[in-house]
Amino acid sequence: MTASKSEALLELQGISKRFVQRADVAEKLTAKLTGNGKGADRVVHAVDHVDLAIRRGEVVGLVGESGCGKSTLGRVITGIHPSTEGVMRWKGKTESEMTGEERHAMRLAVQMIFQDPMSSLNPRKQVRDIIGEAPLAHGLIKKDDIDSYVEQVMQRVGLDPTYKMRYPHQFSGGQRARIGIARALAVQPEFLVCDESVAALDVSIQAQVINLFMKLCHELNLTFLFISHDLGVVQHISDRVVIMYLGRVVEVAPTEELFKAPNHPYTKGLLSEIPRIATQPREFVPIKGEIPSPLHPPSGCHFHPRCPYAMDRCKTERPVLKQIGTNRWSACHLNDADNKPAGNA
Amino acid sequence: MNTSTRSLLLEINSLQTWFDTRAGTVKAVDGVDLTLARGEILGLVGESGSGKSVMGYSIMRLIDLPGRIVGGSIKFYGEGTQNEDLVNATSDRMRRLRGSHIAMIFQDPMMSLNPVLRIDTQMIEAIQAHAKVSNKVARDRARDMLGKVGIPSPEERLQAYPHQFSGGMRQRVAIATAMLNKPELIIADEPTTALDVTVQAQILYEVRKLCRESGTALIWITHDIALISGLADRIAVMYAGRVVETGLVRDVIAAPRHPYTAGLMGSVPSNNPRGKPLRQIPGMTPSLSNLPKGCAFAPRCERATVTCQQVPQESPVGAEHKVRCFHPIESIPAQSRHDRIKV
Numbered sequence: 231m232t233a234s235k236s237e238a239l240l241e242l243q244g245i246s247k248r249f250v251q252r253a254d255v256a257e258k259l260t261a262k263l264t265g266n267g268k269g270a271d272r273v274v275h276a277v278d279h280v281d282l283a284i285r286r287g288e289v290v291g292l293v294g295e296s297g298c299g300k301s302t303l304g305r306v307i308t309g310i311h312p313s314t315e316g317v318m319r320w321k322g323k324t325e326s327e328m329t330g331e332e333r334h335a336m337r338l339a340v341q342m343i344f345q346d347p348m349s350s351l352n353p354r355k356q357v358r359d360i361i362g363e364a365p366l367a368h369g370l371i372k373k374d375d376i377d378s379y380v381e382q383v384m385q386r387v388g389l390d391p392t393y394k395m396r397y398p399h400q401f402s403g404g405q406r407a408r409i410g411i412a413r414a415l416a417v418q419p420e421f422l423v424c425d426e427s428v429a430a431l432d433v434s435i436q437a438q439v440i441n442l443f444m445k446l447c448h449e450l451n452l453t454f455l456f457i458s459h460d461l462g463v464v465q466h467i468s469d470r471v472v473i474m475y476l477g478r479v480v481e482v483a484p485t486e487e488l489f490k491a492p493n494h495p496y497t498k499g500l501l502s503e504i505p506r507i508a509t510q511p512r513e514f515v516p517i518k519g520e521i522p523s524p525l526h527p528p529s530g531c532h533f534h535p536r537c538p539y540a541m542d543r544c545k546t547e548r549p550v551l552k553q554i555g556t557n558r559w560s561a562c563h564l565n566d567a568d569n570k571p572a573g574n575a
Numbered sequence: 576m577n578t579s580t581r582s583l584l585l586e587i588n589s590l591q592t593w594f595d596t597r598a599g600t601v602k603a604v605d606g607v608d609l610t611l612a613r614g615e616i617l618g619l620v621g622e623s624g625s626g627k628s629v630m631g632y633s634i635m636r637l638i639d640l641p642g643r644i645v646g647g648s649i650k651f652y653g654e655g656t657q658n659e660d661l662v663n664a665t666s667d668r669m670r671r672l673r674g675s676h677i678a679m680i681f682q683d684p685m686m687s688l689n690p691v692l693r694i695d696t697q698m699i700e701a702i703q704a705h706a707k708v709s710n711k712v713a714r715d716r717a718r719d720m721l722g723k724v725g726i727p728s729p730e731e732r733l734q735a736y737p738h739q740f741s742g743g744m745r746q747r748v749a750i751a752t753a754m755l756n757k758p759e760l761i762i763a764d765e766p767t768t769a770l771d772v773t774v775q776a777q778i779l780y781e782v783r784k785l786c787r788e789s790g791t792a793l794i795w796i797t798h799d800i801a802l803i804s805g806l807a808d809r810i811a812v813m814y815a816g817r818v819v820e821t822g823l824v825r826d827v828i829a830a831p832r833h834p835y836t837a838g839l840m841g842s843v844p845s846n847n848p849r850g851k852p853l854r855q856i857p858g859m860t861p862s863l864s865n866l867p868k869g870c871a872f873a874p875r876c877e878r879a880t881v882t883c884q885q886v887p888q889e890s891p892v893g894a895e896h897k898v899r900c901f902h903p904i905e906s907i908p909a910q911s912r913h914d915r916i917k918v
């Protein structure tokens with residue numbers, strides 16, 4: 231969006247991903263007998279018409295409620311899930327416009343660090359092979375160099391290199407998360423999707439990994455899509471932030487502006503809840519009203535059942551993502567001149 | 576909350592859990608002392624790899640060979656039990672305690688979930704393993720609990736398989752399952768790492784309610800210092816298999832006395848200028864199979880002296896505030912404490 235076509239490294243246009251959860255026989259039968267209509271297949275609109283362009287060397291933070299489709303979007307970008315709809319361009323080309331070689335290069339250049347390291351690491355392989363196999367297979371290193379290469383990558387993410395002969399189950403949660411990071415970095419990617427990659431690390435090691443990411447970004451022009459619920463971390467490292475709500479992008483803005491002056495009512499609510507370090511016990515408040523479900527997304531603006539500014543129009547009309555300033559986009563009817571609420575800029 | 580005036584639920588003394596590996600013995604937990612009162616919430620923080628999860632598994636007695644509890648005791652004063660040492664409990668006894676009296680929410684939610692069973696099957700099973708109730712009652716309870724942890728459309732989601740959930744939803748199912756039988760003790764191992772603040776607040780609301788209403792005690796393992804500062808009564812900080820500092824949350828966070836704890840506070844992103852490299856504790860995490868003699872933090876500690884080649888013992892530095900350090904950071908007057916943290 232902010233980047234013009236030519237300079238975008240990755241460009242998404244109207245990308246959607248839907249999952250169909252088939253009703254089983256028993257459900258269909260009960261539905262028929264009771265006539266309550268619950269026997270139909272359930273469709274989850276995990277990602278719903280997302281437009282996004284990311285420049286080389288940019289760090290884009292991706293934030294949104296649990297279950298809003300962040301990991302799914304990451305998986306579509308890295309080619310793990312095919313998209314249901316939409317167009318994706320890598321260096322200006324769609325997959326069908328690429329040669330076999332280019333497609334292969336893209337698969338290697340775009341890497342994902344998975345949210346759930348345990349299920350993405352082969353339990354029967356030693357860490358040395360988990361990290362070293364891909365770079366060897368792709369000719370990035372020679373067979374004789376594998377040990378020193380693996381040791382060097384392990385050290386960069388704060389893992390003790392003497393652990394390289396261990397299997398994944400012999401590591402702590404945070405150590406496993408770092409194996410996932412090391413594996414992705416080892417193939418020298420150009421674009422990295424980090425899915426909650428530092429959430430399992432203590433703040434000092436988290437600092438080491440974040441500093442490493444920022445260094446790679448500056449020195450090698452590595453590009454990041456950084457998925458995180460930790461707004462402190464997102465604020466620290468991102469150039470731009472993308473806010474998602476129930477499968478849709480609702481706001482895109484440069485980090486500093488977003489934190490200073492959020493536009494979308496969902497973003498406003500989110501930022502007001504950033505937990506700060508306290509020396510008093512905090513009261514935790516339950517979510518008011520019902521949490522909307524991606525199985526039955528609310529009509530119109532998905533956020534309207536929870537939005538303090540919702541108008542009639544919001545219940546029926548989907549707000550489109552519109553430019554509201556330099557590099558700033560938001561999907562809210564309030565940005566239409568005639569809908570400005572009184573006393574609220 | 577003063578442990579001595581409240582009724583004691585858990586008392587861990589000199590616990591040691593080691594793993595034999597080809598490269599040597601990994602002393603994952605090496606002399607941990609901890610107490611927990613009924614209804615109390617203890618925040619357990621510390622270096623990645625310092626033994627927090629292994630301590631949880633030890634209480635649950637889920638340590639498999641080549642790991643073993645080589646020393647110490649875990650006294651559990653549960654309902655209808657007296658002075659029971661879990662280290663010596665039979666596996667039959669442990670099976671009865673797990674899920675009903677003591678529950679653990681594992682760091683990796685897939686450790687609590689069976690990938691080939693639907694969520695309703697798993698949750699109903701968890702209820703019926705400890706209570707004689709009908710399928711209908713169990714199912715209703717499971718659905719209500721899913722709703723309480725913020726899963727939308729809980730009725731329909733009950734029929735899904737774990738892989739059809741997002742990472743944070745899987746975590747919430749694991750939390751809901753642990754709360755089902757209102758156990759006396761829940762060990763929660765980083766249960767909310769993938770949850771946004773809104774859903775987190777919803778869960779913490781329910782968890783605290785359970786603690787207040789049912790007297791459930793909680794060990795909450797986390798790296799999120801902001802979260803634990805608002806939730807816990809007391810905090811314990813682990814480094815290299817030992818608890819190096821414990822105390823009331825406000826004391827430890829406002830004025831950490833152990834150099835490692837102080838280093839941790841300095842690395843929190845909101846305590847650092849934006850876009851600049853974050854402060855990290857210098858040096859590397861020590862290898863647990865080859866720990867330095869004396870204080871394990873010494874190679875990274877700017878206060879270290881020759882004395883630190885001895886093992887520091889736990890010593891009090893204030894009311895309910897203890898550290899394992901020969902040269903703890905000086906206490907600062909309560910007045911200026913608030914300047915040190917951002918609230």
Ligand SMILES: Nc1ncnc2c1ncn2[C@@H]1O[C@H](COP(=O)(O)OP(=O)(O)OP(=O)(O)O)[C@@H](O)[C@H]1O
Pocket residue numbers: 249250251274275276294295296297298299300301302303345524738739740741742743744769770
């Ligand atoms: N393989 C799948 N089959 C069916 N539904 C799925 C599948 N993967 C994800 N979903 C659904 O898609 C929605 C989005 O999931 P996703 O994992 O992308 O969320 P997320 O934003 O990453 O959440 P979290 O922060 O909790 O990790 C959820 O409702 C989830 O249940």
Ligand SMILES: Nc1ncnc2c1ncn2[C@@H]1O[C@H](COP(=O)(O)OP(=O)(O)OP(=O)(O)O)[C@@H](O)[C@H]1O
Pocket residue numbers: 399400401402403404405430432594596601603622623624625626627628629630642682863
């Ligand atoms: N099966 C095993 N064999 C050998 N070493 C192990 C095994 N399990 C754990 N360890 C080691 O024991 C130490 C403590 O692990 P533990 O999982 O308790 O750490 P943790 O404090 O929970 O860390 P994290 O915050 O990263 O989850 C780690 O250094 C780990 O490498």
Ligand code: SF4
Pocket residue numbers: 494495496531532533534535537538539540541544549561562563564
């Ligand atoms: S479009 Fe309407 S409901 Fe949606 S965020 Fe804007 S004001 Fe609120």
Ligand code: SF4
Pocket residue numbers: 833834835870871872873874876877878879880883887899900901902903
């Ligand atoms: S005992 Fe010595 S080395 Fe250890 S933390 Fe204290 S001052 Fe530092």
Ligand SMILES: [Mg+2]
Pocket residue numbers: 300301302345425741742743
């Ligand atoms: Mg996710």
Ligand SMILES: [Mg+2]
Pocket residue numbers: 402403404627628629682764
């Ligand atoms: Mg752990």
